[in-house]
Amino acid sequence: MSKPETPAAAANFLRPIVQTDLESGKHAKIITRFPPEPNGYLHIGHAKSICLNFGLAREFGGECNLRFDDTNPAKEDQEYIDAIQSDVRWLGFEWSGPVHYASDYFPQLHDWAIELIKAGKAYVCHLSPDEAREYRGTLTEPGKNSPYRERSVEENLDLFARMKAGEFADGACVLRAKIDMAAPNMNLRDPILYRIRHAHHHQTGDQWCIYPSYDFTHGQSDALEGITHSICTLEFEDHRPLYEWFLDNLPVPSKPRQYEFARLNLNYTITSKRKLKQLVDEGHVSGWDDPRMSTLSGYRRRGYTPASIRHFCDLIGVNRAGGVVDIGMLEFAIREDLDANASRAMCVLKPLKVVITNYPEGQVELLELARHPKQDMGVRALPFAREIYIDAGDYEENPPKGYKRLEPNGEVRLRGSYVIRADEAIKDAEGNIVELRCSYDPATLGKNPEGRKVKGVIHWVPVEGSLECEVRLYDRLFKSANPEKTEDGGSFLDNINPDSLVVLTGCRAEPSLAQAQPEDRFQFEREGYFTADLKDSKPGAPVFNRTVTLRDSWGQS
Template sequence: MNKPEATPPSHFLRQIVQSDLSSGKHDSIVTRFPPEPNGYLHIGHAKSICLNFGLAKEFAGACHLRFDDTNPAKEEQEYIDAIKQDVEWLGFEWAGNVRYASDYFDQLHAWAIELIKAGKAYVCELSPEQAREYRGSLTEPGKNSPFRDRSVEENLDQFARMTAGEFADGAKVLRAKIDMAAPNMNLRDPILYRIRHAHHHQTGNKWCVYPSYDFTHGQSDAIEGVTHSICTLEFEDHRPLYEWCLNNLPVPATPRQYEFARLNLNYTVTSKRKLKQLVDEKHVDGWDDPRMSTISAFRRRGYTPASIREFCERIGVTRSDGVVDMGVLEFCIRDDLDAHAPRAMCVLKPLKVTITNYPEGQIELLNLPRHPKEDIGVRELPFEREIYIDQDDYMVDPPKGYKRLVAGGEVRLRGSYVIRADEAVTDAEGNIVELLCSYDPDTLGKNPEGRKVKGVIHWVPAAASIECEVRLYDRLFKTPNPDKGEEGAGFLDNINPESLIVLKGCRAEPSLAAATVDDRFQFEREGYFCLDSKDATAERPVFNRTVTLRDSWGN
């Protein structure tokens, strides 16, 4: 029986939307998710996706996917494709076609001309260094550009020549004429257009002037009829400029901007610049390396869309900045996989065991449940004379409380028989290379009366098991705040050298030969794993550890 869907906890944005609909301010809501296609999306974007698409779905509205593609020098089709895949993978659908800010370049350019004609914009030739000097500081007002009082006719001519490509990149900009003494520095004659001679992935070579984000964003929202333009808190100081543009142009609608606290997750970096640096300098294996904080990395590592949506709901939506512990995200994926992931056995460090009293050539097919609580069937596991167990499951001199194999001791093989360790075979260096054991044929799936066997270990058949590679992924950084290391240390100095351990020659039970990249498994006693979507082949299975069975950090 399915559980009734829980009512999501309220937060201030839900309350605003509910109030706007109840009061009749809006008949329906329109939100938007406007990523820049200059990198892959990270876990912080997942919160924004869940919020914007989630609100639209909850209140029967629409959410647009719009690429803010105003900087062609840093944008690529690869990023556009990856972003679309991430949104769909998280379980959301955008309303209508994918939108681009470049769809509105003609209209934005026309509105820029209107601002010039109204005396509210001018072409400035200050260098970037001079512009910073003229801008002032938080405690000192700026001063007017010497080009601020150009005539409308001269500004129109200069802007037309900028558009025609007569000037080099950075030679001139179009600026809004607002107030160089404004306390909010975003209102100190902000840039509306820059010269950039670059091929655009959507418009080709049509343009060599491109609008700024601040000039593009509000007008794009207005053109699309967005009702609630939801941004993170760093855009709060930009809201007066957002509103100035809307109030000074004949836009078809007047959207309202709202801000919420961005997601800060410890043991990660979410700066696109830093993520790109990790990729470019090959500290990781691409944007989807399972140690990265990108959505595609979490997908490759075996995280489920449901676990990430649950995480975003669990941490809530507030206007107060804070840091979320990585353990919360790991709890969400463990909780999801514990309930749904089939069980399987994989021996990471194989040690051969020969069961000396088991008949040679005999194979017994055992049926083990695929899940201890859910009825999702069984998997067939051959039991034979030679098997593998993990090297750590036999010790000559065990510590106190050790419940696995010792010389003369017994353990139960998961779903199978009780075996006793009779003899350890060593090589010339004294390393144990094989165990000779005996089994009790009366113990299949039971303990005879009066017999106590405390330890249960996993195993796989030697002949029928499949050889595989297992990658033990962990947190990429060894400190909670990688950006704030010891004096002089940068985030690269905080990379965890044990964030990836590759184990070759592992042995997995035969049922895992049918695994697909959409499957997740609990490898009993080892953690949750998935088939690697990039490197695994039928001839060479590669399994990634999604998360350990329990939190081992800080213990």
């Protein structure tokens, strides 16, 4: 199969909207924002939003804010805030000005809530959660007014003040907007503005025991920051009328416009933060940055590059159609990047000792091999001596048809070195091959002499000077393209791939890898693309993660 051509970036329906708004003078400068909730680590779906919001601002000379929508202190943590900032910067973007927090606007949101109460557009409701669901109605039936809906302004002001003062327990009551309990859009059926939560907040401490809802916070935060294009995923499309109702009924300094795009759905992948947290909490993975996770920190540790993820986001484009993206497309993007930029090296994953019987004992040649076949990355020195390691899979006593590696009395070329012939296999008491005795042809260094043919080329490392290392073979975390779906209606956990991580110890790497730094990336010839682990690898004692295999299954015919 031939290598596919690099596809062009897909369409982004928001780009012409922004361009028209600027050309018409509707906006002198665009201001976007990336507004994560700090209740987990960012995943590949967030990467699409980051590239979209920061990318539009960068392309059109605007600004993009980073704002944490931190309205639920019970699920938020400073660890997540720090990780999110690190991931945004790693992906190659920088936000405008300081980091923003929705909690920065809590005083203003509180004052606006009081304005709604005074205008008769908000009330304190004591319905229990179960009662509230019953009163809310269904998609086909209108809801019923709460029995507390017609409280006086004075009573609502008093009750809301007592909520803020901490007189009520969690869940005892809420502040709701008074809109329309018969509205076809259920988001307009008197939505919650404030809940009681006696919880310590990572930014405001114990200053508040009432917290605004996401819907009440989000649009007003956009307005306070002067956001021109409030870009979110399609699940918020039904929330847009409520977003606009708040802007129309409050004295906000600006009126942003909300636009929705299709979220990223990637097969073989889970992006629910709740389920990702479950994987971490229950020990199915080693942490949020486990290289099998769909988090950006996991992809980074596995060896994915920021450029490859940005390129992937360009390939999938921005539209409203939705659908599921093949994970092979993401693997294609990283493979293409590493093929062009990763240094070549050799590492034997399952070492088999080879003694070259006719090579002089004590003699060592320093061979020079290019670090990259096309890029000018210099050369690496590789000592060649009487004893080397090859991969155990590169010798077969009874080879299948089409086999192009070593077999009894067969020849093969060692990468960048000589042609050798397999003369004898040494076996242990159980019949396992533990050593090969081979001979080499000293006239075959470099190009083959005219007319000389060998079946194939294999990789190798010297016994003396090679580096013992650990290699972690990562595969997809889930064995099913749709991890959420199981035959018996079980949990997504039932679809975990038991072979998603295979750890190989005793591997042997060429000497040039002794100084590999964490996050250095290599193509191990014939094995795949590997990265020195961000946490566990160190010079002299490397640990390599398989980033992606050499085989490309996407975009080929």
